[in-house]
Amino acid sequence: xxxxxxxDKKDLFIILLEANQxxxxxxxxxxxxxxxxxxxxxxxxxxxxxxxxxVKEGLIDHVEGKLMDLINVLDFQAIKTYLAAYAKNRGxxxxxxxxxxxxxxxxxxxxxxxxxxxxxLEDWEKQVGEARTQRLLEEGKK
Numbered sequence: 784x785x786x787x788x789x790x791d792k793k794d795l796f797i798i799l800l801e802a803n804q805x806x807x808x809x810x811x812x813x814x815x816x817x818x819x820x821x822x823x824x825x826x827x828x829x830x831x832x833x834x835x836x837x838v839k840e841g842l843i844d845h846v847e848g849k850l851m852d853l854i855n856v857l858d859f860q861a862i863k864t865y866l867a868a869y870a871k872n873r874g875x876x877x878x879x880x881x882x883x884x885x886x887x888x889x890x891x892x893x894x895x896x897x898x899x900x901x902x903x904l905e906d907w908e909k910q911v912g913e914a915r916t917q918r919l920l921e922e923g924k925k
Contacts, residue, residue: 796816
C-alpha cells in the first residue's frame with residue numbers, strides 16, 4: 784500500500800477540518816497528528832494556511848445564513864444579535880461608553896487620603912477595627 788505524501792495528508796486534513804466544522808483538535812485526532820504538526824504546516828505552507836482560513840470563513844458564512852433564517856421568522860434574539868454585530872454605528876450593541884469628566888470636560892482629580900501605614904500588628908488590628916466600626920455606623924444610617 785502506498786504511503787500518503789505530506790501534501791496528501793494536508794489535503795485530507797482540509798477535508799476533515801470542514802467535516803469537523805473547523806474543530807482543529809478533532810481533526811488532528813482523526814488524522815493521528817499533533818496540533819504542533821498542524822501549526823507547523825500552517826507556518827510553512829501559505830496555501831495550507833489559506834485553505835484552513837477558507838474553511839473557517841465558510842463556517843462563519845454558514846452560521847450567518849442560519850442567523851438570517853432566524854431573523855426572517857422574527858426571532859427577537861437573532862435580530863438583537865445581528866444589530867449588535869452590524870449596526871453599532873446606529874447605537875445598537877452591548878458596549879457601554881462611560882465618559883466621566885470634571886467641569887468643561889476636563890479630567891476629574893480624585894484625591895484620596897490613606898491612613899498611615901501601621902508599624903505593628905497591633906496597629907493593623909486597631910485600624911481594621913476602626914474601619915469596621917465606621918462601616919457598621921454608615922450601614923446603620925441607611
